[in-house]
């Protein structure tokens with residue numbers, strides 16, 4: 001027997017009846033229903049409709065292999081009046097939508113089936129009900145529990161709804177992300193090299209690349225570490241302001257903003273030490289960051305890489 005988590009959704013009334021009917025059919029054809037979440041109301045995603053969705057997540061113990069399970073769920077969708085997932089690539093109103101979210105810890109990537117389901121890490125209407133029935137279930141990706149994921153997505157959603165669109169591509173760990181700002185400010189102050197042209201920020205360690213004519217020496221590395229840690233220990237206030245693009249022309253590099261970015265940008269200040277355009281998440285004061293440590297460096301052909309970690 002295998003554990004499978006299925007996501008269910010409908011936006012055609014009577015919605016509760018449709019979800020219940022689908023659950024009954026799944027119990028008959030898939031296996032034992034172990035748990036089912038509450039149904040939550042969500043706005044349509046990926047298309048425009050007047051009809052909100054009702055979504056839920058159910059956990060089954062099943063004998064079916066993933067592709068057989070897919071076939072059964074498609075058959076149920078079809079029998080309940082849904083012909084195909086999208087019409088000419090568009091999503092539409094639907095009587096019932098059943099997605100295989102997770103099947104044990106199996107990973108599948110094929111044109112027909114992707115497990116874990118790609119929407120799992122992106123959509124609150126999946127994460128919230130999943131967190132309700134399996135809060136401690138660890139999801140890989142993104143390497144966090146269902147509960148943590150739902151909290152992260154909620155934060156991102158709040159951010160997306162704010163009128164700010166500067167470049168932003170990661171769900172960050174605020175202490176690490178704030179350390180990135182301080183290191184960028186420090187590098188630019190010491191070497192005038194500008195901020196990192198490439199960055200890879202993760203919870204445990206991060207990499208930043210700078211244009212530097214010569215490799216950093218041991219002493220340089222020590223000085224950078226000290227300067228960053230001095231700022232952290234000074235417990236500077238990290239604060240943001242929202243200003244119009246025209247007001248900051250010449251003060252920041254606006255060429256990296258996406259073309260459709262809004263008129264307003266958000267500036268993140270680390271005390272009066274550093275300022276940078278950013279929509280990410282940051283600590284409130286620098287002492288929350290912990291101890292900054294450069295774990296390795298590499299210089300090659302004018303590119304200086306710095307790998308750093310935060311110790312508590």
Ligand SMILES: [Zn+2]
Nearest residue numbers: 177268278280
């Ligand atoms: Zn930032």
